[in-house]
Structures are given as structure tokens and as C-alpha cells.
Amino acid sequence: MPHFISRGFQGRRRRDDPEGRVPPGQYLTDDFPVLSAGPTPHTPLERWSFTIRGGAEPVTWTWDELRALPTETFTVDIHCVTKWSKLDTVWEGVSVETLLEHVDHHSDYLVAFCDGGYTTNLPLEDVTGGKAWIAFAYDGEPLDPEHGGPARLLVPHLYFWKSAKWVRGFDLRDEDEPGFWESNGYHLYGDPWREQRYWGD
Amino acid sequence: MAGTAVLGRLSWQVAQVSATVDETARVRTIRLDAGQWPGHRAGQHVDVRLTAEDGYQAERSYSIASAPGQGLEITVERLEDGEVSPYLVDELRAGDGLELRGPIGGYFVWDGDDDRPVLLVAGGSGIVPLMAMIRHRLTIESSAPMRLLYSSRTIDEVIYRDELDRVAADAEGVEIFHTLTRAQPAGWTGYARRIDQELLREVSWAPADGAGVFVCGSTRFVEAVAEGLLALGHDPLSIKTERFGGTGG
Amino acid sequence: METNELKLDGNAIGGLLLELFGLEMTTTTWVCRSCGAAELVARVDVYVRAPGTVVRCPHCDAVLMRIVRAPGRRWVDLGGLGTLELRDP
16 A cells, blocks of 8 residues: 655755766755764864774874875765765865875775774775775864764765764774674665665665 | 553554644644544654655654643644754645654653642743643643743743643643743743753752652753752652754754 | 754654554663663663664663664664563553
8 A cells, every 4th residue: 555645745855966966865955964873072182093903003193193194175975874965065184095005904894983982894995096084174174073073084985874973093804894883784885876775785 | 551552553643634723933733633543641742754755754753732632732843954844834734644653652741640749841842741731730620739930032932822821820730930041022020041050949849849840842951950950959750851852853 | 053952862762662662661771781770761862863773871871772774674783781671561
């Protein structure tokens, strides 16, 4: 039996997509919704660090050391699995590739770990080749804590739950190990263009 | 308790909108005709689900405003960045269907089974479940002393204002206190600030009186009021809270 | 937006818990497996504005429960909870 339809209900959704930049099932938004699975962490910059573990030895950057690395300003589209997409978002950050160059490793996968305990998993080939950054500024301003500041992972070609807020490092792994959402129903990889939202999609 | 445990009654049903009432510029009450409505307790809520033609769905919870036995009404505030509330406040009309399930909730409820005094503290649209409790008290002619402390930004944003004025004037044992935090009309004699410990002390019963307390509003409001009451020595077990989100409703 | 406003309480998942367990659960007590605190479901911290619903211990912030809903299926992780007591109404 067809489901009851609420007369005249659309939500706030737009799909005007002349350039084909909106993945299937997504809607455009002009705001930047804040999603949160827990309290916002507030790590002072003097205590902040980013560590890559699992290589020959752990490699750590303090905030100042991270900021001393070459940074890029880049514009990308982002797609949240909760169905909103935002085009032409402008960020500043250090490419993940730049960080990985300092690590002696043979791994194929990583688990990103964050203040507050969130994790997400990624193949290394999805964070290299100019596909991912540790971002610390959005729209010309330092990244707001609500949006993951001081720094978040940014992997725009995958659903935005992979762009882990409050990121503090990577654990390099030999296998793809599901993170917080991936172990609870969300797709291990998460390609918005193949609409890989949930297990088995 | 009717409707609280049997899964079958908690399935989604399509109710008909029988009437709508504009309470304030942003707030509307929706009266519903739900054929299989099992009745409810004051303080419970319903889950509402909207479905677009392409199958997109959005779900939100709304407190029931009507007293038990007085039909089914919800009161909805249109949130600025809302997805569901603008539809309910601006688009929905009498004759439309609205999919809902309920009643839900066994914690934030007042049945009026005893004469214990009751303090109700509302922030903005947090008044809705508390209004159901006030209406219930009047319906069952309870003699439990009841006080409402209701915080709003301006007089125009006070929901159920006329009804509350009548209750304040006519009802035995029900006292209404307003505080307007942003602007007050000329000649205003009520409170004129955010609720603080001193205000609570003036309005609430002494801890030894064993009043039950219900606090409803935004998370920040609820936490501040609960803290204030605890600082005054109220038993934490006597304070029940319900946080409303501005969560894109 | 106030991030505080993203945090609700167990009342907000009354319907969801009814759907999953067939019981009104807001007056049930849950025990946090991480810190051992016991709390009424109505008083736990609930985050609904996320890819799924995350329920946290209000004392130590540990995740008590995670729920993800997709068309026709749902995933529930109760690993953060100690044993549940489900009483007849």
C-alpha cells in the first residue's frame, strides 16, 4: 500500500543542479548544518597535537609545527549522508599527503581518531593524491569548534561523516577497520556518487 | 496504562486536522482527529512524520497540549531553520492528514493522583506539556496547589496568554507567574529578567513542602533552572526535566 | 547555534525505544558500562542531529547506545549499557 503523502510537504530541499554536481538523493543547502554526536571538545592549542602511528615510529606535530607546513586554500563540494550537499566550500589546510611523506610505513588503510572518541576509517589511496586535508580554516576564518575546530579531516569525495571533526591523528593499519559509524550501519567506503550510505549498498 | 506498552497501538496512524489556532506570530495549535487515539497523560508527546511525494521523510516530536480526555491537540513553534515546523505552522490546514504515533512518555507526566504541590517552569515553547498539566488539573478539579513560572522574551510571544490570564484570575489553587526577558509592555508588573536563583526562591515552594517540579524548555534553560532549584535545596528526585531542541524542527 | 541545544534527553527517544523494544522505557534505569553510573533513561544525554542517534552517559559522556535507521532496517549498538531490565507494564 503506498505510503501516506503529506500534502504540500517538500522540506527545505533544492535540487537545481544544471552542472550535475549534486549526487543522487542529495539536496542543496546554503547554510552549513552542525551535526553532533557528542559534546564539543575544546583542546587548547598549546596541548593540541597530531600523530600518525603505525609506521616505523610515531610522528607527531604540535599546532605550530602543523601550521609551519605548506598549506593550501581549496574549494570543494561536500555531501552529508543526512542528504544535504553544499557546493563551493572554501577551506585552508595541510594536505594529508604532506603529513604522510614524513612517515615510514607500508600500510594501506588508516583509522582517524579524534578528541571525544570519534573514529572513521579510510584507504590511504583516498587521502593521498590531493584528495584529503587536515583543515583549520573555513571560509577565511579559523575553523569553529562546532565545525570541528581547531582542525578536522577533510575528505570531500566521500560522505562527510568521513571528514572527522576534532581529528588528532591516524592509526595506520593493514586492513580496513570500521570506525564509529561504519561499525553501526554506515557503509565502509561511503561514495556519494554510488549512494553508498549503508551496509550492503 | 493505555497506549504506553502495547506495540500495536504505537504504530503510525494518519490523523485528520480538524482545526488550527494561531497562538502567536510563530506558534500554532493543531487540533487533530485520530480515530484510534487511545487517550493520553498530561506531559506526553507524539511523534509526527511528514512524507514528501518523492518518499523523503522527516520526523519530529511534539508535546500534546490538550488535557487527557479533551481530544488531541499539539502546539508547534515555527523554528527559523526548521524543516517540519514551517510546514505545520504555515502550510497544514483543516482537512489535511498528519501521520503520527503516540502517546509517548512515562517520565515527564502528571496524573494528579495526589495533592502534592506542583511547580511548573516553562521556557518559551516548553510551556506546551505544562499547559496540558494545568488543563488536566482543572478538568479533574484537583486540589493540588499548582504554580507556573513561564519565561518568554516578550508579551507577544506568550503562548496561551488569554487562557493563562483567565486561569490566574479564576482558578482556585493555580498561580501564574510570568517573566519577560527581552522587553516588557508599559505598566508591566511581572518579572523582567531571565530566571535566576532568587526568582526561583520567590516562586517555588520550600524544599520541605515536597513539591514536584516539572521544567521544560531548551537544554540551556532546563539546566540553569535545575541548577538553581538544586542550589535552593530541592531534592533532585523531585525535579523532572524535558529538553526541547531547536534541532531543525 | 548553541551546541548545547544539540543535546536533548531520553524523553526525545521515547518513541524510538518503543519502536525497538515494544516498551515505554523513559522510566527505566540504565547502567553505564564505562563508569557504572545508573540513570533514568529520561535523563541521559541524547544527540539526534547526527547521522544516527547517539545516547551518552550524562556523568562520563561515554556512548551508551547508537541507533542508525535506514529504509526498512535499523542498527542498534547497546554495548555501552550494562544489562537491561525490561519489565512488563
